[in-house]
Amino acid sequence: MNTTASTMPEAFDSQPAAPLAAVHPYYWSVRRELWEYRSVYIAPLAAAGVSILGFLFVLPHLTHLEPISMPLDHTRHDISQPYDLAAALIMGAAFLVSIFYSLDTLYGERRDRSILFWKSMPVGDLTTVLAKATVPLAILPLFSFAVSVATTGIMFLMSSAVLAAHGLSVGSLWAQLQAPTVLFLLLYHLVTVHMLWYAPVYAFLLLVSAWARRAPFLWAVVPALSIAIFEKIAFHTQYFTNFVQERIMGGSNTLGMQTDWPVHPGMHLTPLRFLMMPGLWGGLIAAGIFLCAAARVRRYRMPN
Numbered sequence: 001m002n003t004t005a006s007t008m009p010e011a012f013d014s015q016p017a018a019p020l021a022a023v024h025p026y027y028w029s030v031r032r033e034l035w036e037y038r039s040v041y042i043a044p045l046a047a048a049g050v051s052i053l054g055f056l057f058v059l060p061h062l063t064h065l066e067p068i069s070m071p072l073d074h075t076r077h078d079i080s081q082p083y084d085l086a087a088a089l090i091m092g093a094a095f096l097v098s099i100f101y102s103l104d105t106l107y108g109e110r111r112d113r114s115i116l117f118w119k120s121m122p123v124g125d126l127t128t129v130l131a132k133a134t135v136p137l138a139i140l141p142l143f144s145f146a147v148s149v150a151t152t153g154i155m156f157l158m159s160s161a162v163l164a165a166h167g168l169s170v171g172s173l174w175a176q177l178q179a180p181t182v183l184f185l186l187l188y189h190l191v192t193v194h195m196l197w198y199a200p201v202y203a204f205l206l207l208v209s210a211w212a213r214r215a216p217f218l219w220a221v222v223p224a225l226s227i228a229i230f231e232k233i234a235f236h237t238q239y240f241t242n243f244v245q246e247r248i249m250g251g252s253n254t255l256g257m258q259t260d261w262p263v264h265p266g267m268h269l270t271p272l273r274f275l276m277m278p279g280l281w282g283g284l285i286a287a288g289i290f291l292c293a294a295a296r297v298r299r300y301r302m303p304n
Helices: 002-013 025-036 039-056 076-111 115-119 125-165 170-177 179-197 199-211 216-235 239-249 271-275 278-300
Strands: none
Touching (some): 025 125, 039 076, 039 125, 076 170, 076 179, 076 199, 125 170, 125 179, 125 278, 170 179, 179 199, 199 239, 199 278
């Protein structure tokens, strides 16, 4: 009896502990961000809900269309406009969440002093900053795309049911929308603009969030606004304003028609031209510098 009891702790202690590397600090750091910031997925879903609710008011107008004249009397722009607006609303919500998330995430953990707890975990500052950067650079664009696909599918099913009930051609609607092509172009737009072109913007905001002791939004906006005003008054030029505008707008004037919005099935893709742009690689290098600087600042920044 005593022998059995004495051997049980030895058997228990003989089991090897799981190595720390199996915990995957980066993965769990990203999971932590999704747990703490529910707006990451609530905002795009709310935008999708508003889009579907608004589409309900469009459906009654489909009943006034004649079965034969429907494809002829309505151009693709008129038919696809609700779908384009829904995707734009979802992407816009994700973009706004990305901006405010980047400005608040590193500042917020110092404000509520939770940084003291997270620094006690076996997770480095660079890993933490990279995990936080993953949210606006990858998770939000991809999640907004998934929500856009689901929203487009729901809207198409709703419109198909109405058209079928009144003897209209559902196939004509599918031909006009060209949904697979448009969704592919939407994904291309999100990758090129929201993930790659905006990378230095989000990285800079993360650096401001790590550095600012108060009001990170003002520290991100006021210096840039001051530089623009100073240049305009002193030199009567607006090179800095144009640079910031091109980086933030990210439209056809900057990147070419391959990333214009709204996307169109006939849009010509030029990925090679995009990958050869100096502004893209310069922005990615700047984003890397900003992220390393944010990790460095976080290491020595004390709670507010």
